[in-house]
Amino acid sequence: MTAAAMDVVQLSRLQFGLTAMYHFLFVPLTLGLALLLGIMESIYVMTGREIWRQMTKFWGTLFGINFAMGVATGITMEFQFGTNWAYYSHYVGDVFGAPLAIEGLMAFFLEATFIGLFFFGWDKLSKVAHLCVTWLVALGSNLSALWILIANGWMQHPVGARFNPDTMRMEVTDFAAVLFNPVAQAKFVHTVSAGYVTGAMFVLSVSAFYLLRGRHVDLAKRSMTVAASFGLAAALSVVVLGDESGYTTGENQKMKIAAIEAMWETEPAPAAFTVFGLPDLEGRHTAYEVKVPWMLGLIATRSLDKEVPGIRDLVARAESRIRTGLTAYAGLEAFKRDRTDAAARAKLEAHAGDLGHALLLKKIRPDILAATEAEIAQAAWSTVPPVSPLFWSFRIMVGLGFGFITLFAVAFWLACRRRLDAHPAFLWTALLALPLPWVAAELGWYVAEVGRQPWVIEGVLPTFLAVSSVSAANVRITLVGFVAFYSALLVIDLYLMGKTIRLGPEALLDPVIVAPRPAPLPVAAE
Template structure:
């Protein structure tokens, strides 16, 4: 059996390395596309300043990209090193999109980013532009496949549990790929990346305007980014809404936690705007509610309802009871795969096998015959994620999203009216916006992944069972190593970013340099 502390430390390590990785990903996603836009303007108009813009922002992209690649390696390793049972349980289905991501997307992105940097004097203008587009396409395809994989964890569609091989096996590749969660999440995440890049470029450009340096460069960069960002942020909110709509159907526990919805109520359900959720007593210690709004928001109708936590917990209790014989049948099949009675027993109860695992945590020595009603009630309570984290990270994400939409609309209007150069308050506001998209993205990750708990694969595999059987000392060793390395990385990255932003585009211009033989 797995040690609880090891599971918690494994979760801590995964969450912190994933959140760290996710600081770099959205910027790469958006900036590669924004660079393709800038370079398109350069190639079609032939104006030098757009080449200068493309090259300067490429340099900042590379500083960011290096860390994205580096911390991405950690993510690929970690499923195997720390979540080995998860890996063998779902590798058949979950591994495929990850491998395809490498084949189709990451290979393309990584091969062409080399040419994007080193190829300026080796490729024709049109060829280089195509290379830049391929980098952007690669990074976006990468996001697509990663999110197809992630959506399988959220809504395991396209696979079935096979009691003989004791793992989830692919039943339909199309169902895996066209997971509704994946479709909405892909567009939502990618657009969030575009907004991140847009605000990054706007902020840095506004800083130059504040300094009264590189005026023309900054003004034009600002405008391209603002228009790009306003489209993106409108899309993020629309798709975020679609994602909530999908979530209402496929992950009711996440939705209930997002809305701190403890007690069932008839339609139209009221919306809790702000609350202090109290998980122990299953109520909000304090709440401000808006009547009837929730039904409209999540079901897009006045008469729709969604299940609250009390109802979901009741359902979970039934499913735990039904899951126990499923796990017992699986154990018999493990000893003898030809056991027909066990197979029939599994067929009858197998849909809830995940809930059987959920309660096994409390079974003495893993023996499910010793499970008590109290254990079952506890397992059903576990089926609800930690409400206050999900509730508040969701509200912060949406709040930041609305703030960014307002900012981007304002930025576009100011830019088109040529007012950005003169309004110092707005330049300051733009500089101060820089952390907002990053925070919003991190909050989005928290909503999605904390809201998925207690499952690593929703309703199929509990997180506690997914972890590798390491010792606590191994976990302390690895977490210490990550903290040390990632802290150094963060310092170096911020130092280099600030250094090159301060240096600005003109100092770097290699317009005269004959060859880029020594780009590194």
């Protein structure tokens, strides 16, 4: 490919990556606050205590601000599939488009409809009816995440679809396989649990702020109690479900596991997990490794008797698949010249699973059937994603995860002893920890998406082939525009959230109409 074409690829990747990262600043908080609102309002309905209604309305206002910003940043992402990734949309639109369409029709409309009833139905619906509305908002938020992650999971592990040479596109063969894709299901439960941690940390941190200021103490204590118990359960779930996600990745994306581990050589059973090391990309080894025996084997293979393949062996496998893919590509070219050539079609279908690997050569030369051994080796090494960034991003994310467990465990213990406001050091820690769930979530998405490179669809379609035929200048202009617009939205979001928190729940209390005091009656003169 030409330098200009690669420039378009890199700019398009940067644009989509930045918009996705901006969007994911709002998604986790929406997921977490939605369930917390359901819990708080459930307590209000069961107890009838007005403070729980006040809590639901206060945190609901913050939820609404965040939800609006999430919608504004999310809509443009879907349009980018047509503007920046047109060939991707053409090639896999039959598969990828279905979950996104269902997400819009089933989940987003459900959530958007009932969020209006949540805000404007307090005095128009019964307590139980309004509670049902709140839980339907939470259900819509989670269903939205489910369908989006089903689509994303298919990009990580494409199942239930095949390449049709008659249409030159991927087509669905088994929608149930797409729906119940193990990678998608593991990503869903892990991602929403991370969102629950974010929501719980937000409530915990803002409540700690109020307790440090001595304001809204009753609301803050109750909110912290709910956040501590919910957050502890969610943080534990993230670790457990993250382990499941690691297993599905080890089964289906072995190169991603090897890159995350900076594991250049195959790790014999029982495979050890590298806690610390310094990846050397030039020498293709990792120095100063500190390992935990058996741990990687348990995570990636659920066993102690299976090896975990390293980068060098996986590159050798990729090289073999490229050669097999060239056979499929030769069959495809012959079939395109003569659609009645049954032998060419049979050759293609026999090796279609490796066709994507042969397409990696198009980054090096257009006539890939004439590729040299050196070019095949170069294409095979291109299947290695950035090792050092993945290695450190994963470890920071995991370290933060265990930190959340510790923080929520302390909060839960203090809540049980009714001592939440007795330790300023803890309150300051809870307040300063506010941004950390977002850091962990963004790192998690970085690991998931960059770890898949060079594929936009794992093993099927290289990223550099998926872009639209647009100029680099156009992508640069829209990139600057998106960054400026999204940054403005982020500033507005932070301002509105900060203003609402500073005003506190009293600003949301229903106004009390006080009748004017009557003037005293005139007293008759004696």
